[in-house]
Amino acid sequence: MTVLRILHLYPAELGINGDAGNVLALAERARWRGIDVETVAHAPGAELPPSADIVHIGSGPLSGQRAVHQDVLRIAPRLREWRDAGVPILAIAGGWQLLGTELETAEGEVLAGAAVFPTRAALGPKRHVGEVVARLADGTAIAGFENHSARTVLEGAEPLARIVSGTGNDGSTEGVVVGASIGTHLHGPLLPMNPVLADRLLSTALRAELPPVPQTERVDRYATNARRAIADRLGVSL
Numbered sequence: 001m002t003v004l005r006i007l008h009l010y011p012a013e014l015g016i017n018g019d020a021g022n023v024l025a026l027a028e029r030a031r032w033r034g035i036d037v038e039t040v041a042h043a044p045g046a047e048l049p050p051s052a053d054i055v056h057i058g059s060g061p062l063s064g065q066r067a068v069h070q071d072v073l074r075i076a077p078r079l080r081e082w083r084d085a086g087v088p089i090l091a092i093a094g095g096w097q098l099l100g101t102e103l104e105t106a107e108g109e110v111l112a113g114a115a116v117f118p119t120r121a122a123l124g125p126k127r128h129v130g131e132v133v134a135r136l137a138d139g140t141a142i143a144g145f146e147n148h149s150a151r152t153v154l155e156g157a158e159p160l161a162r163i164v165s166g167t168g169n170d171g172s173t174e175g176v177v178v179g180a181s182i183g184t185h186l187h188g189p190l191l192p193m194n195p196v197l198a199d200r201l202l203s204t205a206l207r208a209e210l211p212p213v214p215q216t217e218r219v220d221r222y223a224t225n226a227r228r229a230i231a232d233r234l235g236v237s238l
């Protein structure tokens, strides 16, 4: 690969929680390692690029989700092909819900999803708004902010993390992992606040270890402080 291509799905419709920062973090962390980056924004109705190295879809309200729903179904086969080929897909909250198997609205309407993730979300009357600390399988703590009204069932898939404080999928688990792809409710944005996940996605896409460089060491100190501040406010340890 000469240029790392990051495909950003629906930046105009989905991304009200600052999720575009995830794309910025991926691009900057790659550039700081000397890698050329191209970010391609995809809008409903447009042609997809022939290939992608990382795919990102952000979050949004039901109106934004509806605005892209038909296009999500149109591009679903390509997304599943990329997932199966090991291309990391990062899907945040409402974007993740559309990439699951089904999204049920609070009124009981069922929207078919892209089935990139074997997960089903049902929106309810209660919104879950607040900070979250959760632990990855290896014990690493991640932190962020959730703002959704979903209860999410993982139909046999592995969660991204176990909840320490917050709601996440169901009060006990948060997010999902399928191969190299991740679905999560976390904003912050997720990747600037949890650089371990940013480098995990980049390492997979680049098939290379990514040692720290002075620029990543600097911003990672800010991220550590931000996660610590969240844990302190929630009264939990990282």
Ligand SMILES: NC(=O)CC[C@H](N)C(=O)O
Residues within 6 Å of the ligand: 017, 058, 059, 060, 061, 062, 092, 093, 094, 095, 097, 123, 147, 148, 149, 150
């Ligand atoms: N943060 C979001 O993307 C919200 C997604 C969805 N509209 C919900 O309320 O669950």
